[in-house]
Amino acid sequence: MALIVQKFGGSSVADAESIKRVAKRIVDTRRAGHDVVVAVSAMGDTTDELLDLAGQVAPVPAPRELDMLLSSGERISMALLAMAIHSMGYEARSFTGSQAGMITTADHGSARIVDVTPVRLREALDDGAIVIVAGFQGFNRDTRDITTLGRGGSDTTAVALAAALDADVCEIYSDVDGIFTADPRVVPLARKLERISAEEMLELAANGAKVLYIRAVEYARRHGVLIHARSTFTSNDGTYVLGEGMTDPRQNSEGAEMSDAIGMEEPVVAGVAIDRSQAKVAVVGVPDVPGSAAAIFTLVARTGANIDMIVQNAQSAQPGRTDISFTLPKQEAVEVVKVLAAEQESIGFENLVHDDQVGKLSVVGAGMRTHSGVSVTLFEALSKNGINIDMISTSEIRISVIVGENDLDEAARAVHTAYGLDGDVEATVYAGTGR
Numbered sequence: 001m002a003l004i005v006q007k008f009g010g011s012s013v014a015d016a017e018s019i020k021r022v023a024k025r026i027v028d029t030r031r032a033g034h035d036v037v038v039a040v041s042a043m044g045d046t047t048d049e050l051l052d053l054a055g056q057v058a059p060v061p062a063p064r065e066l067d068m069l070l071s072s073g074e075r076i077s078m079a080l081l082a083m084a085i086h087s088m089g090y091e092a093r094s095f096t097g098s099q100a101g102m103i104t105t106a107d108h109g110s111a112r113i114v115d116v117t118p119v120r121l122r123e124a125l126d127d128g129a130i131v132i133v134a135g136f137q138g139f140n141r142d143t144r145d146i147t148t149l150g151r152g153g154s155d156t157t158a159v160a161l162a163a164a165l166d167a168d169v170c171e172i173y174s175d176v177d178g179i180f181t182a183d184p185r186v187v188p189l190a191r192k193l194e195r196i197s198a199e200e201m202l203e204l205a206a207n208g209a210k211v212l213y214i215r216a217v218e219y220a221r222r223h224g225v226l227i228h229a230r231s232t233f234t235s236n237d238g239t240y241v242l243g244e245g246m247t248d249p250r251q252n253s254e255g256a257e258m259s260d261a262i263g264m265e266e267p268v269v270a271g272v273a274i275d276r277s278q279a280k281v282a283v284v285g286v287p288d289v290p291g292s293a294a295a296i297f298t299l300v301a302r303t304g305a306n307i308d309m310i311v312q313n314a315q316s317a318q319p320g321r322t323d324i325s326f327t328l329p330k331q332e333a334v335e336v337v338k339v340l341a342a343e344q345e346s347i348g349f350e351n352l353v354h355d356d357q358v359g360k361l362s363v364v365g366a367g368m369r370t371h372s373g374v375s376v377t378l379f380e381a382l383s384k385n386g387i388n389i390d391m392i393s394t395s396e397i398r399i400s401v402i403v404g405e406n407d408l409d410e411a412a413r414a415v416h417t418a419y420g421l422d423g424d425v426e427a428t429v430y431a432g433t434g435r
């Protein structure tokens with residue numbers, strides 16, 4: 001008998017029918033002899049609708065009240081789900097985040113989990129009940145107020161519950177089959193991965209992949225939680241996300257030899273991610289003296305912008321000057337450009353270029369540590385397709401390039417093929433969001 005945490009996203013509990021289907025799935029797990037703890041998101045687009053409603057009564061809703069409002073979405077789905085399970089003859093108890101002992105920081109709208117005290121959940125489990133917990137919310141001890149964890153926070157709720165209860169696995173259900181080598185809507189030959197390291201998953205998520213939330217994967221890695229990302233609509237295995245030292249539970253029974261063989265086949269590149277949310281700002285003709293970069297990025301930092309890549313040209317067209325380019329989220333670029341333009345004279349640069357028709361393509365793979373020449377494949381694939389590279393950056397296990405936004409999809413397909421990631425058949429593409 002295992003303890004299994006299951007998380008169901010908004011699209012999995014969008015209406016009464018879906019809730020009944022999810023209830024059946026939970027009951028099936030219980031029938032198989034396992035203890036089940038469920039974290040559930042608000043139904044469908046409830047959170048967006050509530051946000052919209054808040055915006056209609058107040059231009060800037062009070063953060064405390066906004067959390068009161070948004071946390072109600074998950075309260076609806078948790079109660080309905082518990083009722084549905086009851087009517088199938090099984091005991092289920094629903095708990096809000098605070099009842100479940102989700103202790104968070106006080107930051108409304110972006111609270112972080114600092115402790116989980118699942119006393120009531122353990123009691124319920126001991127009584128043989130299925131436990132349903134409202135995702136995305138918690139409670140701060142000092143303010144004694146309800147908090148929310150930020151959009152997509154139910155993944156984190158699930159992982160935190162799994163860690164606190166020492167669950168065997170945290171199953172994250174959504175409307176896609178698992179984690180793919182690329183977004184199947186863009187790369188039709190993308191393949192579902194059997195497993196991926198948490199490290200690679202974090203890089204993919206940080207660079208545009210939307211299946212799992214970064215914070216949840218980080219939490220899982222830190223606390224040694226095994227994640228299984230899978231579909232609500234099939235009983236197929238999805239993708240296991242393995243932290244350091246973890247093994248795919250399916251490999252254990254097959255013996256060491258088998259896992260060695262699988263290890264050898266592990267490709268250098270795990271996946272390709274694309275990100276359309278970034279813009280590029282180039283500060284052209286900056287005086288090439290100590291302090292220029294500090295002056296620019298002090299201003300940028302003051303706007304709160306989140307810089308991704310930074311490139312400084314060794315030499316601009318003019319002696320004594322250099323170009324500094326960086327990328328950041330599109331919405332933040334507008335403000336940054338305004339702030340920099342106002343200081344053109346004091347910094348002494350010649351020109352500002354703001355380009356929001358760019359896209360970032362990243363290839364991620366832990367194998368890059370031990371294989372050389374991985375980047376050549378990327379550059380060749382792009383060159384063969386006549387795609388120009390604007391900026392390049394790398395980490396230990398990632399290579400990213402900035403290309404024109406219109407080239408991004410083609411670039412992803414070409415690169416996916418070049419790294420040998422293509423499957424034999426087109427992936428089934430649901431209208432799904434991965435939530």
Ligand code: ASP
Pocket residue numbers: 009010041042047048073135136150151152153154155
């Ligand atoms: N309902 C929240 C949201 O839509 C939390 C979640 O779905 O994970 O962001």
Ligand code: MG
Pocket residue numbers: 009010041042044047152435
């Ligand atoms: Mg949602």
